[in-house]
Amino acid sequence: MPLTFDAKLGEVRHDWTKQQVTELMALPFNDLLFKSQMVHRANFDPNEVQVSTLLSIKTGACPEDCKYCPQSGHYNTGLAKEKLMQVEAVLKKAAEAKAKGSSRFCMGAAWKHPSDKDLPYVLEMVKGVKELGLETCMTLGMLRDDQADALADAGLDYYNHNLDTSPDFYDKIITTRSYQDRLDTLQHVRDAGMKICSGGIIGMGEREKDRMGLLAQLANLPQQPESVPINMLVKVEGTPLANVEDIDPFDFVRCIAVARIMMPASHVRLSAGREEMSDEMQAMCFMAGANSIFYGECLLTTPNPEAHEDMQLFKRLGLRPEQRIEKSDEEQEAVLSKAIAQDQEAKNPLFYDATQADAIASVQH
Ligand code: SF4
Numbered sequence: 001m002p003l004t005f006d007a008k009l010g011e012v013r014h015d016w017t018k019q020q021v022t023e024l025m026a027l028p029f030n031d032l033l034f035k036s037q038m039v040h041r042a043n044f045d046p047n048e049v050q051v052s053t054l055l056s057i058k059t060g061a062c063p064e065d066c067k068y069c070p071q072s073g074h075y076n077t078g079l080a081k082e083k084l085m086q087v088e089a090v091l092k093k094a095a096e097a098k099a100k101g102s103s104r105f106c107m108g109a110a111w112k113h114p115s116d117k118d119l120p121y122v123l124e125m126v127k128g129v130k131e132l133g134l135e136t137c138m139t140l141g142m143l144r145d146d147q148a149d150a151l152a153d154a155g156l157d158y159y160n161h162n163l164d165t166s167p168d169f170y171d172k173i174i175t176t177r178s179y180q181d182r183l184d185t186l187q188h189v190r191d192a193g194m195k196i197c198s199g200g201i202i203g204m205g206e207r208e209k210d211r212m213g214l215l216a217q218l219a220n221l222p223q224q225p226e227s228v229p230i231n232m233l234v235k236v237e238g239t240p241l242a243n244v245e246d247i248d249p250f251d252f253v254r255c256i257a258v259a260r261i262m263m264p265a266s267h268v269r270l271s272a273g274r275e276e277m278s279d280e281m282q283a284m285c286f287m288a289g290a291n292s293i294f295y296g297e298c299l300l301t302t303p304n305p306e307a308h309e310d311m312q313l314f315k316r317l318g319l320r321p322e323q324r325i326e327k328s329d330e331e332q333e334a335v336l337s338k339a340i341a342q343d344q345e346a347k348n349p350l351f352y353d354a355t356q357a358d359a360i361a362s363v364q365h
Pocket residue numbers: 062063064065066069070071072073109110111112141362363364365
């Protein structure tokens with residue numbers, strides 16, 4: 001069935017209706033992927049993927065009750081809790097990540113919101129990572145406007161704060177903060193002049209209309225997020241969603257494709273859940289328009305495919321890490337080739353372990 005609306009696909013729009021999203025989602029799979037691939041090609045190099053490293057700077061004991069999250073203090077998941085890392089230790093990790101090819105360094109803390117006591121340390125981290133020449137991103141929970149201003153002044157480029165799901169399904173997943181709280185934080189981030197990283201999680205038992213509701217919320221924000229992480233639920237023993245039914249992988253790919261079409265200029269990120277995806281499914285996600293990943297052994301506290309495997313997959317698919325630093329493709333390729341060679345020699349993980357063994361999962365905030 002052809003689309004009944006004639007909006008030029010590839011246009012950034014903020015007036016997506018439920019009907020239009022439903023029509024996109026209902027397209028035959030090949031038609032949907034064809035459209036999303038065309039939109040992708042019109043806006044990005046289709047063979048480039050932005051690569052970020054993620055570090056948990058404070059792990060576990062979070063007062064929020066997000067039902068998917070092993071870091072919530074409401075559930076017993078056996079996760080080792082850790083206090084806020086020292087600034088120097090964070091900068092060391094960032095330098096290692098840069099040396100191994102990362103262009104963006106994301107720091108996540110399991111907080112409801114940053115406290116006034118902790119914020120100065122966080123600001124030092126931002127300044128230090130920035131001085132290393134990396135893009136900076138943080139996810140610290142809710143922000144007041146003055147906190148957002150302070151982070152922006154310190155040089156923070158991106159703030160991650162996910163909407164998680166549709167407004168309708170939201171209270172089945174989180175009760176300790178409201179949807180409006182999340183929207184308010186995103187507004188503070190925008191008002192402070194920072195870029196937004198915001199997405200959600202697929203596979204929490206939501207209906208298809210909730211997935212569409214999430215994508216419509218994100219696309220219809222006054223300014224679309226520059227980065228849109230689409231996570232596939234990682235089921236963690238001890239959380240209330242440990243036994244939820246698996247999502248059909250094609251439904252996940254559909255979400256990526258629809259996100260690409262609705263947010264044509266945003267980076268759509270494959271985030272948590274990649275370790276459960278086959279190479280073929282990841283390749284299909286890249287074809288559908290995903291163009292950003294995290295690497296490192298773990299994604300905050302849930303396992304992430306080893307970076308080595310990521311780079312092998314990149315090679316097999318002819319993908320390249322997106323450049324940020326003013327380096328030529330040749331220079332960047334040389335850095336990556338050297339890292340792969342060293343990895344093979346040392347039988348060590350290729351890229352810096354963003355998790356420090358037991359420290360890392362997907363903070364969705
Ligand atoms: S997702 Fe973030 S806010 Fe929610 S429990 Fe986990 S760490 Fe806390």
